[in-house]
Amino acid sequence: MDKNFEKFKEILLENNYRLTKQREEIFKAFQQYDKKHFNAEQLLDILKKEDEDIGSATVYRNLELFQRLGILKQLDFNDAFKYYELNLIKKHHHHLICLNCNSIIEFNDEVLENFEKKIEDEYDFEIKDHTIKFYGICKNCSKEES
Amino acid sequence: MDKNFEKFKEILLENNYRLTKQREEIFKAFQQYDKKHFNAEQLLDILKKEDEDIGSATVYRNLELFQRLGILKQLDFNDAFKYYELNLIKKHHHHLICLNCNSIIEFNDEVLENFEKKIEDEYDFEIKDHTIKFYGICKNCSKEES
DNA sequence: ATCGATGCAAACCTTTTGCATGCAG
DNA sequence: CTGCATGCAAAAGGTTTGCATCGAT
Numbered sequence: 001m002d003k004n005f006e007k008f009k010e011i012l013l014e015n016n017y018r019l020t021k022q023r024e025e026i027f028k029a030f031q032q033y034d035k036k037h038f039n040a041e042q043l044l045d046i047l048k049k050e051d052e053d054i055g056s057a058t059v060y061r062n063l064e065l066f067q068r069l070g071i072l073k074q075l076d077f078n079d080a081f082k083y084y085e086l087n088l089i090k091k092h093h094h095h096l097i098c099l100n101c102n103s104i105i106e107f108n109d110e111v112l113e114n115f116e117k118k119i120e121d122e123y124d125f126e127i128k129d130h131t132i133k134f135y136g137i138c139k140n141c142s143k144e145e146s
Numbered sequence: 147m148d149k150n151f152e153k154f155k156e157i158l159l160e161n162n163y164r165l166t167k168q169r170e171e172i173f174k175a176f177q178q179y180d181k182k183h184f185n186a187e188q189l190l191d192i193l194k195k196e197d198e199d200i201g202s203a204t205v206y207r208n209l210e211l212f213q214r215l216g217i218l219k220q221l222d223f224n225d226a227f228k229y230y231e232l233n234l235i236k237k238h239h240h241h242l243i244c245l246n247c248n249s250i251i252e253f254n255d256e257v258l259e260n261f262e263k264k265i266e267d268e269y270d271f272e273i274k275d276h277t278i279k280f281y282g283i284c285k286n287c288s289k290e291e292s
Numbered sequence: 293a294t295c296g297a298t299g300c301a302a303a304c305c306t307t308t309t310g311c312a313t314g315c316a317g
Numbered sequence: 318c319t320g321c322a323t324g325c326a327a328a329a330g331g332t333t334t335g336c337a338t339c340g341a342t
Contacts, residue, residue, distance in 0.1 A: 295342095296340095296342095297339080298339070298340090299336105299338085299339095300335105300337095302334085303334070304331100304332080304333065305332085305333095307331105310325105310326095310327085310328095311327105313325105314324095315321090315322080316320100317318100317320100
């Protein structure tokens with residue numbers, strides 16, 4: 001039924017990592033919440049609220065592990081924290097970050113993929129990944145300001 | 147003669163900040179070196195080598211200030227450090243980051259600027275700035291690997 | 293002479309690590 | 318049972334801050 005979870009389990013076991021209660025809970029937290037990106041602190045809060053009080057060292061260690069295994073993707077929003085989002089099924093996407101309310105809107109676009117090829121040829125640089133962020137003022141905030 | 151420096155001085159004074167020896171030295175370090183981005187530690191090293199031994203608190207405080215005043219631009223390359231580059235004259239540009247040797251190649255392209263307009267319309271989001279990074283393998287590293 | 297800027301050291305804050313204990317396979 | 322995973326507390330590591338002193342205006 002839950003394909004993501006099956007995939008998660010599979011990746012762990014294939015790489016000889018154990019499926020522990022803590023790893024399960026961390027993964028489920030990413031699946032359950034609307035909010036798409038968490039840092040370690042936010043994740044610890046969520047887990048605590050669900051009476052899954054997991055040590056912070058465990059959370060940090062597993063966020064790092066999950067990222068290495070491709071289960072999570074690490075994001076960076078220019079603050080002090082490392083953020084992570086689920087990476088199992090999501091389409092490649094990017095972020096619009098509101099400078100006023102800090103909300104984050106996801107978008108994706110194919111034009112960019114073509115652009116990538118151009119860069120590869122021009123600079124003889126083999127692109128493996130990219131990060132694209134637009135900073136600005138979102139719809140809601142521009143209404144409030146006016 | 148030195149338009150950048152004049153501009154720098156102007157910005158400080160306009161905003162009622164004092165032109166100190168330390169601020170001058172920090173600014174000059176950004177102007178003098180080929181390497182385009184520094185973090186605080188690298189900057190402190192450079193200053194020390196030039197017998198301009200400035201306290202690290204001063205460097206951190208001024209990097210932050212210069213960024214607020216638009217003299218520097220803060221960059222983020224997904225490591226523990228904050229990087230800064232001069233922002234007074236440079237054309238808008240982006241970065242190719244080699245995953246192997248960590249070298250950073252700058253590029254700029256106009257296609258992207260058009261793409262931006264499309265995003266603005268589609269998402270009703272007023273773009274103020276953007277950050278675009280491509281991660282991959284640079285020319286030199288792909289030679290060595292083969 | 294005044295008040296912002298500096299330098300030192302201590303504090304901060306997120307993340308990492310060492311080590312004894314626990315538990316998945 | 319074995320050895321990887323966890324949890325605690327301590328350490329690390331970059332950055333920030335308090336406070337006395339310095340120096341730009």
